[in-house]
Amino acid sequence: MITTDEARRVIAAGEARAREIGVPANIAVLDAGAHMKAFVRMDGALLGSIDIAVNKARTAALFSMRTEAIGEFCRPGGTSFGLEQTNGGLVVFAGGIPLTDGSNIVIGAVGVSGGAVAQDLEIAQAAAAALAA
Amino acid sequence: MITTDEARRVIAAGEARAREIGVPANIAVLDAGAHMKAFVRMDGALLGSIDIAVNKARTAALFSMRTEAIGEFCRPGGTSFGLEQTNGGLVVFAGGIPLTDGSNIVIGAVGVSGGAVAQDLEIAQAAAAALAA
Amino acid sequence: MITTDEARRVIAAGEARAREIGVPANIAVLDAGAHMKAFVRMDGALLGSIDIAVNKARTAALFSMRTEAIGEFCRPGGTSFGLEQTNGGLVVFAGGIPLTDGSNIVIGAVGVSGGAVAQDLEIAQAAAAALAA
Amino acid sequence: MITTDEARRVIAAGEARAREIGVPANIAVLDAGAHMKAFVRMDGALLGSIDIAVNKARTAALFSMRTEAIGEFCRPGGTSFGLEQTNGGLVVFAGGIPLTDGSNIVIGAVGVSGGAVAQDLEIAQAAAAALAA
Numbered sequence A, B, C, D: 001m002i003t004t005d006e007a008r009r010v011i012a013a014g015e016a017r018a019r020e021i022g023v024p025a026n027i028a029v030l031d032a033g034a035h036m037k038a039f040v041r042m043d044g045a046l047l048g049s050i051d052i053a054v055n056k057a058r059t060a061a062l063f064s065m066r067t068e069a070i071g072e073f074c075r076p077g078g079t080s081f082g083l084e085q086t087n088g089g090l091v092v093f094a095g096g097i098p099l100t101d102g103s104n105i106v107i108g109a110v111g112v113s114g115g116a117v118a119q120d121l122e123i124a125q126a127a128a129a130a131l132a133a
Helices: A004-020 A048-063 A065-075 A117-132 B003-019 B048-063 B067-074 B117-132 C004-020 C048-063 C067-074 C117-132 D004-020 D047-064 D065-072 D118-133
Strands: A026-031 A036-041 A095-099 A107-115 B024-031 B037-042 B096-100 B106-113 C026-031 C036-042 C096-100 C106-113 D026-031 D036-041 D096-100 D106-113
Touching: A004 A026, A004 A036, A004 A117, A004 B117, A026 A048, A026 C004, A036 A048, A036 B106, A048 A065, A048 A095, A048 A107, A048 B048, A048 D036, A048 D106, A065 B106, A065 D047, A095 A117, A107 A117, A107 C096, A107 C117, A117 D065, B003 B024, B003 B117, B024 B048, B037 B048, B037 C004, B037 D026, B048 B067, B048 B096, B048 B106, B048 C117, B096 B117, C004 C026, C004 C106, C004 C117, C004 D036, C026 C048, C036 C048, C048 C067, C048 C096, C048 C106, C048 D047, C067 D118, C106 C117, D004 D026, D004 D118, D036 D047, D047 D065, D047 D096, D106 D118
Parallel strands: none
Antiparallel strands: A026 A036, A026 A107, A036 D036, A095 A107, B024 B037, B024 B106, B037 C036, B096 B106, C026 C036, C026 C106, C096 C106, D026 D036, D026 D106, D096 D106
16 A cells, blocks of 8 residues: 555655646545545646546556556547446546556556646656656 | 346356456346346456446346447447436446346346456356356 | 455355345445455345445445444434545444454455344354454 | 645644544645645545545535534534535534634635544644644
8 A cells, every 4th residue: 555655755756847847736646445645736726627636546546557548448439438437437538647666566546637638647757756766 | 036146157157257368357247127136356356347347237237238239329320329328327338248047038237347348248248158058 | 455255255154144044135345445346135135235235344444443333423422423424425333344354454344234233233243254264 | 825835734733743642644635615735644544534534624614614613503402403414415523624824814724534533623723723833
């Protein structure tokens, strides 16, 4: 299970990148069972992105997969039409990334929302990388 | 009505096929009234697939039809745009199959989720075949 | 995390006791994160008790506590008026018990519903004891 | 509006007190509009208390009042029978406290859950006091 200290390191790394690129973001860290571990809304981050950040992390935790990879399954022509409507509604665009420990076991997930999707992804990647360091 | 013994045979047959193809799956058996009868999450199966397996079985039970057949009605160009949003949200890709008794009466449904859609379908077919044997 | 084999042993022990006392029961086993691991509805068990069994297990998993102990907090004169309405609605009468491993770590929970509350509790205790054996 | 730095100070003060009294707690800080600003689940804190901590803060923010004060209105004999069922379900026992700035304007609320109600209240008071310092 992810610890509070690990969750804080993930969020701090995400915030640092968000500041660098000037995007106030919501950053959520959930454990492997998709339960909230830590969260921060940076000053100026959109209210509507709170739910998106949490749900990106939840989606990545539930499927042990990046949110945009899940999105491939439910795009037009994908194998799983309507997949995004399961589990009470998933978020299937980029910004949710599973967090792994040193043995490559999934211990949780981070979700970021606040900027353009490419920016959210960049912040989420920086956040997730904090555990690899 | 499907019995507990029948439900267990269905799940056991599904699990056997899942192990053969190396896919840890969630397998749900519902009765003809779409009420849960038996369920198992194989070790390693995705948490996000619990809801999908149950909902595939629910969808198949409610319409006495395979989930992917229902999916035909709501695909672009199909007759029933938005059908998948009825009944609190249906799952309309493969992996949910009605279960029939010797007289071809629907007595329930099985739903499988955990692998690629084609794998889920293969496991569900093996599961459903247990009652025909 | 509780394994499928452990979950089945828990359910089998619960079913055995339920048969002894002549009470068809719903028996649910969830993991420590409150996600469904295994479930069975014995033949003749009440449909309305499916949700109760699952929710007893969910309540016990979320609080690492027997459901009736949680009920003490929210009874008239208890410390936590309305506690049962949190988490989307808890079940706070007997029949939900945390499952522990050999080191007394909570690895999940079992929930039983189908008979009188005292019967449900007896079945749940027999079920939970299977992991201690 | 409460800032991220202020929210972190509130949580840090709550965590410090929680450690002193040996109670792993969930601590949530919401802004005056009842939107999540920051959250932490201390290692070992109950999963079922996540929702309660967030909802205590939400309740306190929505009514600019401590949760136990709102509880007085809806206890047997109080003026507002069923009040706790409004707003999608309030939490009306102690542990949610409005946060005020130097001019005594409400800028958010903190909610704490994880221990006995008296412990949650003690942690929440320590957390709220961080902004007064």
